[in-house]
Structure formats: structure tokens, C-alpha cells
Amino acid sequence: MTPFKWAVVFVLSLSFTVFVTFFGRLPALRRTPIAGLHRLMWIHTPNAALALDSRLTAGRLSRSLSRFGDYIMHDRHPTVVVFFLAILTVAEYMYLPEAWPRLGWFTKLTAGLAVMMPYLFLYLACTSDPGYITPENHAYHMSLYPYDHTLFHPGNECRSCRFLKPARSKHCSICKRCIAKADHHCVFINSCVGYGNHHWFLLLLSSTAVLTTYGGLLGVSLLSSMMTERHPDWSLWKPEDMTFNRYMAVWGWGVQQNVRMGATTLLSLLTTPLVCGLLAYTLYLVYAGTTTNESLKWSVYKEDMGDGYAFRRRLPPSRQKNSRTEPPCRRWPVEPEHVLVATSDGKPPAENARLAGDGEWERVWSLKHVENLYDLGFWDNLVDTFVPDYRFGDRSDDPPSERTQRTKEPARWSGFPP
Numbered sequence: 001m002t003p004f005k006w007a008v009v010f011v012l013s014l015s016f017t018v019f020v021t022f023f024g025r026l027p028a029l030r031r032t033p034i035a036g037l038h039r040l041m042w043i044h045t046p047n048a049a050l051a052l053d054s055r056l057t058a059g060r061l062s063r064s065l066s067r068f069g070d071y072i073m074h075d076r077h078p079t080v081v082v083f084f085l086a087i088l089t090v091a092e093y094m095y096l097p098e099a100w101p102r103l104g105w106f107t108k109l110t111a112g113l114a115v116m117m118p119y120l121f122l123y124l125a126c127t128s129d130p131g132y133i134t135p136e137n138h139a140y141h142m143s144l145y146p147y148d149h150t151l152f153h154p155g156n157e158c159r160s161c162r163f164l165k166p167a168r169s170k171h172c173s174i175c176k177r178c179i180a181k182a183d184h185h186c187v188f189i190n191s192c193v194g195y196g197n198h199h200w201f202l203l204l205l206s207s208t209a210v211l212t213t214y215g216g217l218l219g220v221s222l223l224s225s226m227m228t229e230r231h232p233d234w235s236l237w238k239p240e241d242m243t244f245n246r247y248m249a250v251w252g253w254g255v256q257q258n259v260r261m262g263a264t265t266l267l268s269l270l271t272t273p274l275v276c277g278l279l280a281y282t283l284y285l286v287y288a289g290t291t292t293n294e295s296l297k298w299s300v301y302k303e304d305m306g307d308g309y310a311f312r313r314r315l316p317p318s319r320q321k322n323s324r325t326e327p328p329c330r331r332w333p334v335e336p337e338h339v340l341v342a343t344s345d346g347k348p349p350a351e352n353a354r355l356a357g358d359g360e361w362e363r364v365w366s367l368k369h370v371e372n373l374y375d376l377g378f379w380d381n382l383v384d385t386f387v388p389d390y391r392f393g394d395r396s397d398d399p400p401s402e403r404t405q406r407t408k409e410p411a412r413w414s415g416f417p418p
């Protein structure tokens with residue numbers, strides 16, 4: 001095979017493997033060959049290898065591999081960051097020397113910016129503090145968000161860090177710290193995504209989406225203009241009187257002349273849907289006023305509600321708060337109106353000094369009847385992501401129905417990060 005064909009085979013199989021790895025667990029694809037391939041790749045093949053190893057080496061090889069796997073999965077290390085940087089840099093090294101001489105000054109300027117931005121935002125996302133909670137800044141993080149008495153109840157302590165967990169925080173077993181407004185631990189930046197770097201993570205995803213889209217479209221436009229120069233009867237949209245074989249033969253000729261740029265253009269076009277999908281998912285979470293961590297909690301509630309295991313009762317606005325476990329939050333404009341809990345036996349919760357609120361418990365059957373305290377609307381959610389410690393205007397005078405009634409479904413895709 002020619003080098004170009006090898007490159008195409010490599011790029012296609014790489015993209016397909018990534019696709020199966022990321023999307024194979026999607027509930028929507030459960031009964032398709034994609035899910036079968038995912039099982040084959042991540043369950044059956046490793047199991048077969050383990051069985052073979054226990055016969056051949058009495059399991060020595062798999063024990064050392066599992067130590068390595070433990071390190072890869074449960075410790076901080078920059079392997080994926082290095083892999084990401086390598087793909088980015090090698091692709092640009094292959095693409096730019098062939099493309100650059102054919103670009104006008106304006107395209108050179110925008111292409112230069114598109115190339116630089118992912119490096120800048122990757123650096124900022126990796127190196128900035130994601131919102132580590134320490135004994136010194138604990139009081140500050142306690143005052144950032146109110147407890148919603150739904151996903152986050154006051155008075156819970158982190159057993160590792162030994163302080164009260166602030167609302168929206170989560171202990172990360174890889175970073176070994178509590179993270180404020182924890183989203184998820186991201187191997188692409190070798191750090192958590194949280195209150196301190198969520199905006200850099202969003203900008204990294206956006207700039208990578210711009211780069212792959214721009215690189216793919218620019219590559220197609222450069223290749224097709226060269227091909228029409230040499231073969232004037234050819235055009236990007238196949239002319240009606242041209243046979244398909246001839247149309248593809250001209251493509252083959254064009255790409256043979258620019259093997260490196262052709263392969264990278266193909267890689268850009270194939271990775272664009274993946275990057276744009278992740279960006280859309282992240283923006284959707286901002287729109288819904290939630291995080292990856294919280295959307296998992298919402299989907300558990302959704303199932304409990306379907307089973308009739310979720311209950312709520314009123315939380316009077318005039319209630320007395322314990323200022324140690326529930327310090328005042330001056331920047332958030334809304335207060336919770338209900339306590340929501342799920343029980344394991346389907347009966348209303350027993351009277352318990354730790355659960356706030358008063359009155360009768362009522363069953364909640366659907367997320368539609370629950371408000372998300374952390375959803376202020378897309379723009380305010382975006383402001384909260386980008387401006388640290390922003391003080392939102394007081395909305396406690398608005399009627400409750402116009403406040404944060406939960407009309408958006410929480411994100412149901414629990415397959416990311418895999």
C-alpha cells in the first residue's frame with residue numbers, strides 16, 4: 001500500500017476506536033453493534049488475556065499490569081496530556097509546511113491564532129487551581145453556594161479532608177482533595193475541572209473545536225482549488241456528467257500530491273464531531289445549571305422518583321439556620337424551599353434531627369416538580385462560570401413560579417468521562 005493509504009487506515013481505525021470507547025456505553029446505542037464492540041474491546045478481550053496469563057505465567061504479568069493500570073487510572077500523571085500535545089504538534093508539523101505558502105495574509109493571521117489558542121488554554125486549564133478546598137480557604141468556599149437540601153445537605157463531613165463539605169463540592173480520589181463546584185476529573189488536563197478552572201476548560205474545548213473545524217475546512221478548500229486548477233472539469237460537488245470513479249481518481253491525485261496535509265485534513269474532519277459533541281455537552285450542562293457530578297446525582301433521583309422512593313417537605317423561609325453547618329451565602333439570589341430525600345424502603349423518611357424542614361412528607365414522581373437551585377438561566381450560569389465570586393441581584397421578591405422551576409432535564413449521558 002502507498003504511504004497515504006496506510007495513513008488513511010491508521011486515522012480511520014484511531015477515530016473508530018476513540019468513537020467506540022466514548023460512545024459505546026451510551027444507553028441509546030445499547031442494542032447496536034457499537035455496544036457489542038465496546039464490550040469486546042473493554043470486557044471480553046481483557047478477560048481473555050487475563051485467563052491466558054493465569055495459565056501461562058500464573059498471573060504474574062497481569063498483576064504487574066494491574067499495578068500499572070492502577071497507577072494510570074487512580075494517580076495523577078500527564079500521559080494523556082502528553083498524548084494530546086503530541087497529536088496536536090505532529091499534525092500541525094505535517095499540515096502547516098504544505099499549507100502555509102498558499103495562504104493569504106488574513107488566513108495566515110487567523111490560522112496562527114487558531115493554532116496558538118488550544119496550547120494557551122491547555123496550559124491555563126492544567127496549571128490553574130481547580131478550586132482545591134483547604135482549611136485556610138474553607139470558610140470562603142462554604143459561603144460560595146447555598147445548600148439546596150436536595151443534592152447537597154448541610155452537615156456532611158469529608159472523611160479524608162476532615163471538614164464540612166461545602167455545597168456543590170466533591171472529594172476527588174485522584175487529586176486527593178475536595179474540589180469546589182466539582183465537575184469531573186479530566187485526564188486531558190491531568191486535573192479536576194471545578195470552580196477555579198471551569199472557564200479555561202470551556203475555552204480549551206471551544207478553541208480545539210475551532211481548530212479542528214478550521215483545519216478540516218481549510219484543507220478541503222486548498223486541496224480542491226489545486227485539483228480544479230489541474231483538472232478544470234472537476235469540482236468539489238461532483239459534476240453530473242462526471243463518473244464517480246473519475247471524481248474519486250482526481251481526489252486520489254490531489255491527496256497524493258499532499259500526503260501529509262491530506263492525512264491531517266482527514267484527521268481534523270473525523271475528530272471535529274467528537275470535539276464539538278463534548279463542547280455541546282459541556283455547554284448543555286452550563287445551560288442546565290448543573291455539573292457532570294450533579295447530573296449523575298439528578299439521574300439517580302430520576303430513577304428513585306420513578307419508583308416512588310423520593311419525598312419532599314417544605315422548608316420555611318423563616319427557619320433558623322445553624323451558622324456553623326449552613327453559613328449565610330450573600331452572593332446567591334435564591335434559597336431552597338423544599339427538602340428532598342430518597343429512601344431505600346419506599347417509606348417516608350423517619351423523623352431525624354439532621355433533616356431540615358417541617359410538615360408532611362409528600363412523594364415526588366418527576367423531576368418536573370423539583371427546582372434546581374443552581375440554575376439561574378444560561379447567561380447567569382455562564383457568568384458564574386467565568387466571573388469568580390460574582391454577586392447576583394436579589395430575586396427573593398419574584399414569585400416562586402418564575403424562579404428556578406426545573407424545566408430542563410438533567411443530562412442523562414453518564415458515559416463521560418469513560
Ligand SMILES: [Zn+2]
Nearest residue numbers: 158161171178
Ligand atoms: Zn475531601
Ligand SMILES: [Zn+2]
Nearest residue numbers: 172175185192
Ligand atoms: Zn481530580
